Amino acid sequence: MHVGESFRSGRNWLSDFIPATGMKGVHWVVVLLSLVMTLIAWQIAEQQVEKQIRQRFESSLDRTVGLIEDRMNKYEDALWAGVSAVESHGGDMTLKQWRIFSQNLRIEERYPGINGIGVIHFLDGANDQEYLRTRRAERADFVIHPQHDQAVSMPISFIEPQASNAAAVGLDVAHEENRRTAALASRDTGKAQITGPIVLVQDEGATPGFLFYAPFFAGGPQPDVTSRRENFLGAVYAPFVVRKLLDGLLSQELRQINLSISDDGETIYDEHLADDPLYDPDPLFTREIKLPLYGREWQLDVRTNLAFRQGNSVSQPILILIGGLIIEALLISIFLMLSRAHKSAIKYADRVTEELRQKTETLERTNSELQQFAYAASHDLKTPIRGIGGLTGLLREDLKEYMSSKDANPDVAMGLELIEERVRRMQNLTSGILEFSRSGCAQADEPPLDLRKFVTDLRSDLDLPSDALDLNGSVDQISVAPSSCRRVLENLVTNAIKHHDNKRPIKVILTATESGDWMEIAVSDNGPGIDEAYHAKVFEMFQTLRMSSAAESTGLGLAIVKKAVVQNGGHVWVESEPGKGATFRFLWPIETSSPNELPCEQAA
Incomplete structure (x- = not known):
């Protein structure tokens, strides 16, 4: 009443x-x-x-973290381009050749925030004199410095632009622990690595910085640690001043958040200064984030500033x-x-x-x-996204003759590819949001889900070998909300395949058994596994643990799984350890559906 x-x-x-x-x-x-x-x-x-x-804060936070990750990924691409250049010259380059490469790379124009790009060579004592003769033939005053008691040397042979980095030429990075540790880690892993906090010798302001390494080996990439150590020739590297790196990301006045960054307890960047005109002594929101980054873990202390407070009053x-x-x-x-x-x-x-x-x-x-x-926005965005994709296709067709000419600017093709990649990402994201909004809804008069036929069809749809996806257990069909259960299983199997590391043939096993009034259904794989610290996080929206080299992911697949299972009264969890694959289990009702289930035409 x-x-x-x-x-x-x-x-x-x-x-x-x-x-x-x-x-x-x-x-x-x-x-x-x-x-x-x-x-x-x-x-x-x-x-x-x-x-x-709060959503505006989260959006600004995610954008800032994403900018840091995207910028570092772009720098990594530049380093691997340098590695490819070195390997294309038989594992070594002259000063003149490196200078030509770096000039064509246009780092000051295309990679703002980077101090330079150079080459470090690995010396084990046997090749020191030959190395010095080669370097001094290019630069008579070349000297390896400073002296130290380490068994190996890793001098900087070249770095461009040379004028602003002259103090780094000949510097032996093996003399200092942070520089040496990261260089040897890149050698042993074969992956790009960054150092802990250091002060660059060419930085007159003596502000915190770091080095970014990408290793190269005799004969190209090596399969294991032993062969990497035996064939290690050196690394392409780039020095960074953290302040210059972040100044190149986004204007502080536009971010509406301030942040500080520390590495292993040492502050390497700090915007939380009382004399900052945007400093807010009592911020509306704060967040501490751990950001794994190329062998290091940066701790980000993010706080809203006065611009955020004024814009959200x-x-x-x-x-x-x-x-x-x-x-x-x-x-x-x-x-x-x-x-x-x-x-x-x-x-x-x-x-x-x-x-x-x-x-x-x-x-x-x-x-x-x-x-x-969320439903309406993602649905309405599909038309303009398709329009952008169509216009990009028309542009590519119209520019086909130009792009095949010798005078074509490669940035045009790169720009079109970037637009098409962003369109694909937006299409995946909006489709994921639509599926998330509709997950758990019921369809009238649904036939039961035949698990054996489902597995056979899924093998065909995903083009899997016959032994890559198997069905075990005592349950052959599912009668309660079969379409919702199908979406859950499709997401779990597709997720297992998408995030497989390809170190071994893919093997996914679907097991369905009865457990009282419930069915316990499990999807197991032999992929890279998931650390226990992320077992709960993987089910949150827009969360993904993919590495930069992995397949693109919207971060919605497991959120859709959780929503559908919970709406049908069940529970979902993951059992996994790094390197031992993962098993996703969930409970599904046998006889009656969840009272929270909605018809599809009413589901948001």
């Missing part, structure tokens, strides 16, 4: 009970209930606003509260003036209460509409 209806049902007996007092008791009840409704409306509005502001909840309190004051004044005319006062109170009830219904309706936003 609504508040207004309660007043109407009690009005008659109250009018008869206290006619002499002018129904002052009822007046105060109305005031109290109206105040409660105002407070409820204020709290609902405040929660909604806080949720929206939404006054709607306060206005609702003030408006409600004004209404209470008016009610009290009216009741005091009309205490002898209790019937008119009660009618007025009913009207005000009804208005407040409608405000609450409006807020509830708005909340429901917000829940539909």
Whole structure:
């Protein structure tokens, strides 16, 4: 029963009970209930606003972290380009050849934030004199420095642009622990690595920096640690000043968040300074993030600044509260003036209460509409995304003759490929959001899911060998919400295949058994496995543990799995260790579906 209806049902007996007092008791009840409704409306509005502001913070945070990762991936590509250049010259290059390569790379134009790019050679004592003769033939004053007691030397042979990096030429990176440790780690892993915090010899400001290594070997990439150590020739490297790196990412004034970065407890970048005009001593949101990055783990301390506070000072909840309190004051004044005319006062109170009830219904309706936003937005985005893809195709067709000419600018083709790649990512993301919104919905008169036919069809759809996907267990078909269960199984199997490291032939086993009133269904693979620290995180939206070289992922697959399982009353979890594959298990009802399940046409 609504508040207004309660007043109407009690009005008659109250009018008869206290006619002499002018129904002052009822007046105060109305005031109290109206105040409660105002407070409820204020709290609902405040929660909604806080949720929206938090989402803006999360979006800004994700964008900043993504920019750091994308920029480092781009720098890594430049290093591997240098490795390819060295290997194309038989494992070594002259100073002149390296200078030509670096000039064509255009690092100052295409890689802002990088100090330079150079080559480090590995010396074990046997080849030191020959190396020095070669270098001094190119540069007579070449000297390896400083002296140290390590068994090996790793001098910097070249670095371009040379003018701003002259102090680094001949520097033996083996002399200092952070430089040496990361260089040897890149040798042993065969992967790009960064150092712990260092101060670059060419940095007059002596600010924190780091080196970025990509190793190269005699005969190209090596399969194991032993062969890498035996054939290690050196590394292509780039020096960075952290301040210059982040200055090249995004203007601090546009980010609305400040951050500090530390590595192993040492602060290498800090924007949390009291003399900063955007510094907020009491930030609205803070977050500490651990960012694994090429053999190191950066700790990011992210806080909102004054620009964020000014841009998110939404006054709607306060206005609702003030408006409600004004209404209470008016009610009290009216009741005091009309205490002898209790019937008119009660009618007025009913009207005000009804208005407040409608405000609450409006807020509830708005909340429901917000829940539909993700579905509508992702659905509506499909048309412009397809349009962008179509226009890009037309551009590529129109520019076909130009791009095949010798005067063609390679950046044009690169730009078109970048647009097409972003279109594919947006298409995958919007499709994932649509599937997430509709996951768990029921279809009328669905036939049971035949697991054996499903496995056979899935092998065909994914072009898998007959022994790559097997079915075990005592359950052959699923009768409860079969389409939802099919989506869960398709996502789990596809996820296992997408994230397989290809170190061994793919093997996925689907097992379905009865367990009381439930079916326990498991999808096991022989992939790289998942660390226990990420077992809960993988089921969150937009979360993915893929490496930069892995297949593109929207981070929605396992979130869709969890939503569908939970909506059908079940539970999903993962059992895995790094290097030992992963098993995703979930419980599915045998006889009755979840009461939360919706028809597909009603599901958001």
